[in-house]
Amino acid sequence: MAQEGGCFCDKIRISYTGEPGTHVLCHCLDCRKISGSSYGNNIVVPENNFKLLQGKPKTISKTADGGNEITSHFCGDCGTTLMRTGPSFPGSVIIKVGVMDDPDWPNKNTPKGELYVGSRVKLHDAIPGAAQMRGMPS
Ligand SMILES: [Zn+2]
Ligand SMILES: [Zn+2]
Secondary structure (H helix, E strand, O other), X not given: OOEEEEOOOOOOEEEEOOOOOEEEEEOOHHHHHHHOOOOEEEEEEEHHXXXXXEOOOEEEEEEOOOOOEEEEEEOOOOOOEEEEEOOOXXXXXXXXXXXXXXXXXXXXXXXXXXXXXXXXXXXXOOOOOOEEOOOOOO
C-alpha cells in the first residue's frame, strides 16, 4: 500500500511503497534550516519505490556538512521541502517525515538512528535504542 504525502499547499504530491531503507533524525544545521525546526526527521526510500504524483518541485543544491552535494526539492508556492537527493544516498530519495499525510506516521515509526548528534539541541534527548552517529553513516 502506498503512503502518500504533500506540501503545505498540497500542490506537490508524493508517495512511496514498501518499507523505507532507513529512518533517521538528523541534527545537522542544514536540517534545522530546511525544516525550520531543531532537527530533521528523514526516511530514506529506494527511488524505485518513490513517485512524484503531482506538481513540479523547485530544487536547490548545496555542499552538505559531509562534503557531498545534496539537492533539496521544495514547493515553489508554499516553500515546503518534501525530499532531498544526492550522492551520499545513491539510488534513494530522502523524504521529510512531516509531509506524510498520515498524522500518526511519526508515532508508528521510530527512527533507527540519529545523525550529527554533536549538534543536537539540549531540548531533545537521544531516542532509546537508536544508533547515535556523529556524522553520516559510513
Ligand atoms: Zn506547496
Ligand atoms: Zn541533516
